Amino acid sequence: MPQLDAKGRHAVAFTLNGRPAAVEVETRTLLTDALRHGLGATGTHVGCEHGVCGACTVSIDGVPARACLTLAVGIEGCAIRTVEGLAPEPGRLGSLQAAFRRHHALQCGFCTAGILVSLDAYLALRPSPSRREITEVVGGHLCRCTGYAPIIEAALEAAAELRGEGPALAPSENAHA
């Protein structure tokens, strides 16, 4: 039975965006801090640190979860995906990211990393979501800039694009066209 003492530092191994990662943490280290301070992966943001705002959302084994409510020592062997894993290559945006840009689905951008990861994980499980489902997913995040409407449009358009159906909305229906 692995027992880790309170004051020591403990090695945790997992995969981060498809690559092996290892970090040394205290038992009390949150996954947010392990990613940001331990690995320099600062794409995952820290907001409320009690699970309400959603800024720190990462995908753990394919499902979106709050990194601030996850102990780093608890993710041994898990597959973690963060916003850094969404773009196919440097300088190119993923479909969801590009749709966010087209729809002005972010302003200050603080909440964006978490929302992108939530939607990315959800679309992988449910490629044809209804508007209501997307609203439900985005409801797990606080955004104080956009009013959410452009986020939902971007998510639906990205889902359609990922299904190979092209943009979901005609330009005239796009509030920002």
Added chain:
Amino acid sequence: MKPASFGYVRAESLEEALDALRQHGPEARIIAGGQSLMPMLNMRLTKPAMLVDVMRIAALKEPHVEKGALVVPAGVRQAILLERPKLADDLPLLASALPWVGHIQTRARGTLCGSVAHADPSAEIPLCLVALEGEVRLRARRKARRITAEAFFTGMMVTEKADDEMIEAIAYPLRRRGTGYSFAEVGRRHGDFAIVACAAVVDSARMRLAIGGVADRPTARDFPHLDGSALDDALNAFAWDLGAGDDLHATARYRRDLVRSLGRRVLEDAAKVTKGETNREAAPCRS
């Protein structure tokens, strides 16, 4: 806000978890999905010396039907149970209530037993357990016991569980033929704590209404079949007996009003089944 220091045990069997609890007693806390305990740790509202992680215990992962009840062990996440085929057939009340528990991002990690152990008076999972007259299965190193949900919750985030015990599983009695179930909730936003949550179970003999978010624990009352002003009077008496208080989110008066109006709505909805009608389908997210 970061947690204070603690030791950490990753238990690989129930026995290991129970050994750790016996060894560390009141200084130890079980951690499962962490969606209730981690905020408490981050805010340092609790500072256990030892956390016992039970999520790697394979034996606690599988919900199963046993003697007319769905037994949900400690390692079952809310999202996993929601995906269970036939949940809406077997446990329509729980299927209606679970989408109100947090958000998909928290249900992906949070467990049902964890919510019961946390015993927040406004939480939906304990409310359904009380409404359905389910049981809590506690286990310590040398003894196991089963107690009713109503006896388990003893106050605001206080339960019957002893320091050396953990919740091994909870058991929800399955849907009975000719019985109607209905759930509704009012909160500031979807996913917030309920201001008032109502769960109704109605069969040919009685109407049972359980209320969360008002008293210091989920509280149920059985009524004979009533309607009209007799039902109003009974609900009014129940609303006052729950001892509502004012807080940041709602006044006591508003809470009593919700018990009367929303309580009536779920009772009438559940009663449709006993009259041979179909009741409101398990409507996710919105009442």
